[in-house]
Structures are given as C-alpha cells and as structure tokens.
Amino acid sequence: MLLNLCLLLTAAFVLSLSYREWPVRRAPAAHWARVAFAALTALLLVQYGASLGDLKVDLRYVPVALVTLRYGIGAGALVALGPVGWRLLESEVGGAVALANALSVLLLGGVLRARLNLKGLRVSQWPLLFVPFLGVGLAVFAVPGAQPLAPWLYLGMLALHGAATLAVLGVLNARLQLLRLTYEARQQSRRDDLTGLGNRQAFDERLARLPAGDQLVLLDVDQFRRLNEEFGAAVGDRALRYIAQVLRDEVGEDAYRLSGEEFALLLDLGSETAARAVVERVQARLADPGEVPWANLSVSAGLATRLPREQPGELRHRADEALYLAKANGRNRLVLSPHAPRALNAAAPASEIRPRHSLWQAQRSTLNLLAQRRPLTDADWLEVLRGAVDTLDGVEAASLNIREGNRFRMCAVFGYEPDLLGLEFTESAQLRWYGAPAEDWRRGKPRSATMSDMQRAWLDEDSVLSGTDSERLTRAGRRDQLRTNLCVPVVLDGEVVAHLNLDSLSREDAFPPGVMQDAQLFAQQIAALLQLQDRWRELEQLSHLHAHLSRADDEQLATRLADTAHDLLRTTYTLLLRYDPYTDTLIPAAEAGLGVSPLEAPPTLARGEGLAWRALSAGHVIRVDDILAARGAFRPPVSHPDRRALMAVPLLSRTGDPLGALCLLRDLSRPFRTPDEALAQMLASVGARVMEGRAHVTDLEVTVDAALNMLGVALEARDFETQGHTQRVQDLARRMGEALQLSGPQLTALRRGAALHDIGKLCIPDAVLLKPGALSAEERAVVERHAPLGAALVARIPFLEPEAQQVVRSHHERWDGRGYPDGLAGTQTPLLARVFALCDVYDALTSERPYKRAMSHASALAVLRDGRGTQFDPDLLDLFCRVVTPRPGVES
Secondary structure (H helix, E strand, O other): OHHHHHHHHHHHHHHHOOOOOOOOOOOHHHHHHHHHHHHHHHHHHHHOOEEEOOEEEOOOHHHHHHHHHHHOHHHHHHHHHHHHHHHHHHOHHHHHHHHHHHHHHHHHHHHHHOOOOHHHOOHHHHHHHHHHHOOOOHHHHHOOOOOOOHHHHHHHHHHHHHHHHHHHHHHHHHHHHHHHHHHHHHHHHOEOOOOOOEOHHHHHHHHHOOOOOOEEEEEEEOOHHHHHHHHOHHHHHHHHHHHHHHHHHHHHHHEEEEEOOEEEEEEOOOOHHHHHHHHHHHHHHHOOOOOOOOOOOOEEEEEEEOOOOOOHHHHHHHHHHHHHHHHHOOOOOEEEEOOOOOOOOOOOOHHHOOOOOOHHHHHHHHHHHHHHOOOOOHHHHHHHHHHHHHHOOOOOEEEEEEEEOOEEEEEEEEOOOHHHOOOEEEHHHHHHHHOOOHHHHHHOOOEEEEHHHHHHHHHHHHOOOOHHHHHHHHHHOOOOOOOEEEEEEEEEOOEEEEEEEEEEOOOOOOOOHHHHHHHHHHHHHHHHHHHHHHHHHHHHHHHHHHHHHOOOOHHHHHHHHHHHHHHHOOOOEEEEEEEEOOOOEEEEEEEEOOOOOOOOOOOOEEOOOHHHHHHHHHOOOEEEOOHHHOOOOOOOOOOOOOEEEEEEEEEEOOOOOEEEEEEEEEEOOOOOOHHHHHHHHHHHHHHHHHHHHHHHHHHHHHHHHHHHHHHHHHHHHHOOOOOOHHHHHHHHHHHHHHHOOOOHHHHHHHHHHHHOOOHHHHHOOHHHHOOOOOOOHHHHHHHHOHHHHHHHHHOOOOOOOHHHHHHHHHOOOOOOOOOOOOOOOHHHOOHHHHHHHHHHHHHHHOOOEOOEOOOOHHHHHHHHHHOEOOOEOHHHHHHHHHHOOOOOOOOO
16 A cells, blocks of 8 residues: 555656646646546556455546546546456456445545545545545455454555545645745746835736737836925835836736836737827826825827837837937927937938937936946946947947046947957047147047048057057957947036047948937946946045055055055146144155156255245145246256146145145146145045155154164163164064065064063073073073063053064074974064064173173174074075174174
C-alpha cells in the first residue's frame, strides 16, 4: 500500500504541472487529457495493489472519486471503466466486487458533488471526502475467515482512501496556490500603486500587441504643478486618484498611468469617432465644477490610430506629437494625428515646417531629472541626448561634452562607439572646434559646419590632442562618414559649460534655421540640468573638503583648499595666502591652475598691500573685473595677460583676526558674478574654521612636545647624561626619519619616543643607577628593567602614539636577537625603535661622561659598523652613516 500511495502522489504531482497559468481556463482538450491521465493512474494503481484472496486492496478509487467530484459521474465512469474491466479479466469475483465498489463511489460522489466545491474546500468539509468511499471494502465481510478482522480492515481502507484524497488535493492546491500568488505578484508589478491603473510596464506590453485600427490616446493634466504647489502633494494625489477613477469608469482596464500626471488609453472601439467621444466624456466629467480643489480639472489629449505595419514607437511618437500640439494650442484640447492642424509661422517657408516628434516628452524627461534632486550620471545625460536625436529632424548621431573644472569631458554619445566616452578637451580645443568668433561661442550661438569646415577644425584640434586621443576621435567618431555638424554651446552665467554636437551622416544641408532654433531648446534644458548639477557638486565638495581638511596637516590643508576653490569656481589661477603673525605678512601657501608660469613667483604681501589685505580689513569679498583698472591691486612685474578678473576672499577667525586670503583669477572674458561670491564665501568659511582649529591643535602639540622634552631633560640630570642628549637624539632621529620619508604621524611618534626613551630609569634605585663602577649580573638585570617599566609608564599618557611607546620599550633590542627586554630579532623590532637605537648609541659614543671621554665622529661610526648585522639593522646603519654629520667639537 505504501508503494500504491507513492505512485498516487507522484501522479498527482505530474498532473499538477499541467496547470500553467492563473486563472485556470477550462479548455476542452486539457480537460479530457486530465481525465485520460486519471484513468491511466487508476489502471497503474490496480497493477501494484495488495492481494487478499480474490480481492485486491489499492487506491484505484481515489482518481475515480476526485474526477466524479470535479467533472461529474460521466467523467468518473470513464476513469473507473479501465480498472473494473481489468479486474473482470483477472477474476469474476474480483471483477464483481470492483464493479460494486466503483458504482458506490460514482453514486456517492455524484450526490456529494452538489454540496462540495473542490476549488473552495474548507477544513470543516474535509470529513465529507470520506463519504464516496463508504461502499469500498464492504466485500471484505464476505471473505471466508476474514470476519473477525473485517471491521478493522474496512475502517482502515476507508481512512486510507480519505487521507490519500486529502493528500492529492493538497498537491494540486499547492500548485494552484503558487500559480495564483505568481499571477497576483505579476499583476501587482503592472499596477500603479497610487491609482490602481496599469503602469508603464503594463502599457508597453499592451501597446506592443495593439492591433492595427485601434487607438492610442495620451492624456496630460493641465497645470498640475500649480495644483500641487497651492494645495500640497496630498491633494495632488487625491486628484490623480479621482482622474484614474473617471478613466476606469469610461474604459475599464484599458487605462494606464505612465508617470506623474500623464495617462494613456488603449481603445478598441472600431473608429476614431468613438475614441474621440470617450475622451470628450472624460474631459467633460473632469471639468465639472465643485468645491474640492481637484474639481474643474482639464486635460490635453493626443489621439493616434495604429497603422498597418506601424511600430509601437512610431505610434507613440505620433500620439505624443498630437499631445504636444494640444498643450501648445491652449490646453484642454483633443488633437488627432496625423490630421491635426498646426500653428504655423506665416513668415516661414513651407520647407521649414517640421514635426516636433517627442519634444514635449523630452521636456518632461528634463523636468523629471530636475525634480529628482540628485547628482546626474552619464546615463542621465545619454537620455537627454537621445531625446535630442529623436526630436530634431536630420540628426543621426550626437555627442555631449560637459565642462568639469577647466576641461570638457565627453560624457554621452549616440550613434558612435562608446570608446569616445571619457575623452577630455581643453577650452581652447573646444573653441577651435567651434570655429566661429569667441563672442558668438560665449553667447551660445549655434554653428553649422560642412565636411570641409570640419576638416580644417580637425587639423587645429589634433594639434592640442595626444596621438592616442586623436586616433580615437578619427576611428570611433566616424570622421570619414560625417557630412554636417551642428555645434550648440551651452551657456550658463555667461560661461560655456557644455558642447552639444548634433551630426548628420548623410546630408550636407541637414540643419536649416528651424532645427537650430529647436536645438537651442535642448541647450537650455542642459543648462538648467547643469545648474542643478553644480549645486549638488558644490555641496558634495564642501562636505568632502571639511572631512578631508579635518585630517590634513598644514601643507595638505592649504593644497586641498586651493584645489577645491580652483575646481568649484573654475578659475584660471588660484593662490592661497597664509597670514604670518611674526612678519605681519601674507605669504604663499598653495597655488592651483593650468599654465602656472614659473616667471610669476607667488607674491608675499606686506600689511595693506593689494586687494587681499583690503578684503581682510573690510571683512568681505572684493571682486574686480579688470585688475589693471582696479586701484590698489597688486600686479607682479611679470603677469599673464589674460588673468585680469580677480576675486579676493578673506579668511578670518571667529574673533576677526586674519588667517589668510584666497586670490582667485579668471580670464578677462569671464568675470566673477554674485553666485561665485556666495560660493567663495561658503568655501572660505569652511577653510577658516578648519585653519583656526588646526592652529589651536598645533599650539596644543607644541605644548605637549615641550612637556615631553622637559621630562627628557630632567632624566639627563639624574642619569649623568651629557647636557643636550635629548635634543641631539631628537635631531638625529628627525634627519633619519626624513631620509626614510616617514609620514608626519611617524615623525611625531619618533620625536616623542626619543624624548621619553629612558623614562623607565625613574623606577631604578639610585644605588644601582648611579653606581660608579661595573655592575654585577643582578644589578644589570635591574637596569634592563627600565625599558618595560618605561613602556608601562608612557602607556598611561592617553595621547601618545603607540609607535612612540614601541621606541621606549624596544630601543635596546638587537638585530641578532640578543637584546632586551623581549629578545626580538631582525624586523621583529619595530622600525622606529631600530632607527632610534642608532641615534642613541651614536650620541652616547660621541658624548663625554664622568666615566669616559667622547669619541670622534669617525671612531663612533667605526664602532657602529662593527655592530652591522649583529646589533644594528644593516640597511638602516648604511643610511645613518650617509645622513649623520659630526657636530661641532666632536672631532677634537
């Protein structure tokens, strides 16, 4: 019976795989295929049943009962026919019992079918599944000798059939439940969360299947932004839900929300007249007056009928064109494509009347990017570029170069190989490519060039590009195929911030004046996006600047501040001057900019000299358009002729004391404006706060170093050290550290470790430490304890670097491992401790003590070399011998 049950469940699983979608559709072919499969399963179960005399015990009646309950007595009889006929062939008695059992299952199942719905079976109805099998097994009472066990056999067969039926239903329902959940999830992914209409994904799938002759309607809510701004986003959402309900009432599931306030209808009404009537009813219902804010709404609509062999994108273009004309001609209109009237310029010749495919959609895409308030990526710029190609007639390829600092980077290409991405051009290279006067370039005037014009421009451009970049432009830029180029400079605040290049690969007259005019609309959109991008970039760089400056030393601070000012404000040259209180002057700290001339040494300005001091005295930014005409401006003897627009930005402490000044220079043609001044003030505020904090930290560090040096000097007096030992070993350690190019923190740790290296001798008894003669083995062991004792003492100084603590503990270790206190060998000893050991031993050898005379410089180096590879690191020793020089008096 276990094998019988396994076969039944396996068959149930195979049958469940025939259900492929939800909701389940009752297709006749699938219906009879499942009945036939159930009949084969019943026959298979008879083959593997358990024999009991002339009777067979198996689960053949489970498929019969389930088919009867689901499809009726007729279908159940077809399933039962095979097993009954098979049993009649095997045994007359067995066949008769099988027939009786089958009839009882069919009759009881047929009666129960009216009360039991297998699709919605509840737990309370489970006991009813045992009813069809009440007649199965009664024959066991007639088997000779089986009467004592007959009741138990009957009840067991009844329970087994009922349990098997529940198990089969469980397998089938699990499959159906999975299909239902998958269907609901798929439907949910195709639904707009706010309105419940189909979303863009559902629309695209349905549009791809739209038959020829059906209609596409695009609708856009007029002046929806004003509703949002006046009443808030919550009211705007209510309005969108109301519009969705009106559309659902009119067209049911054929309405979609594409994005924001844009909706679409896909209609199968037989004619444009019927579709137009639906749209007009929608417009009339939405225009009903009322007291709620979302009453009296208006929508513009564009309608297009799909033509034979028309692609979905082409249909969408035509409907979008009609929608644009509806918006442009007074709103709350319905325009049909392609028979819509256009607003024409009477003065323009007929050849210049062009369709504006997707111009409205391109503008909407730009507005969506502006509303997202995030830094734009190259993928966003590609979307903008694709909109220009789709919209402007004659454009077959395009590229977009965005200004980043003082260079233009190619960030998006269409119709070209992606190898062009990332190419950088100088401003002069872009101006050469433009080819027209610089005044026109800075005004954003479009320029159209033919093949001969472009070839002359390429010769000039190649002279300022590397050979590799020039080859990339020739190959990936399809120079041999170009026929016409339309270059549109993108201008923001009087400065060219991008180059939009639109190309034709087939015609030399591709861009008449009307196309140039539309191209300028895209330039304006790019300028708006770049203005938003600049604001995000400024915020990001100011945030990063503050984070980096907080961890920088004085030199790094100055360099980073100058570089950031140069990048954010797009200067030609930036100079950071730092105030020196000792000389009361502004001294150069850092400079940045392309083409910094070595003839122009950064100036040092005495108090009152130049506009930088004037800005510090006034406490605000000073801007001049031409330093040659500015009174009191500092002008070096040798000056770049174009660097004449100046902005001086003061860096002041909280108490108004001078910290320095930023001097920003641009070319005469790009003077600084009010937005530049505001950005410079923010930049100066960040820099001044960090510089002020850094000055305070520097004062604290000087105080700490003085205190540590005082401890070292105190130790000299107690340990018979020659006066100045601490300062001398610090100087030696500094020179070694600089020769090794150690970092700033490592140099500080080495200096402080040198000051405290023998602090552990405070814990050594005077009788041992000050003993004039030789030390015993026990006394030497006591003295050697000063290294770990010193490390324990300095570990209590919270601000002391861990590497300084290593110097204190390990400066008596040896390269051969015979040092103390830890017996470290080779590079196991920390680097700074190995460096300091050389400095300490050299000074001890060249210093006079009460018990010895000072060695000469040469003798001391000879002693050190004797310890090469045993006491000292060989490489460090060689470096030390090159770095150290005799101090005055040592040779004598």
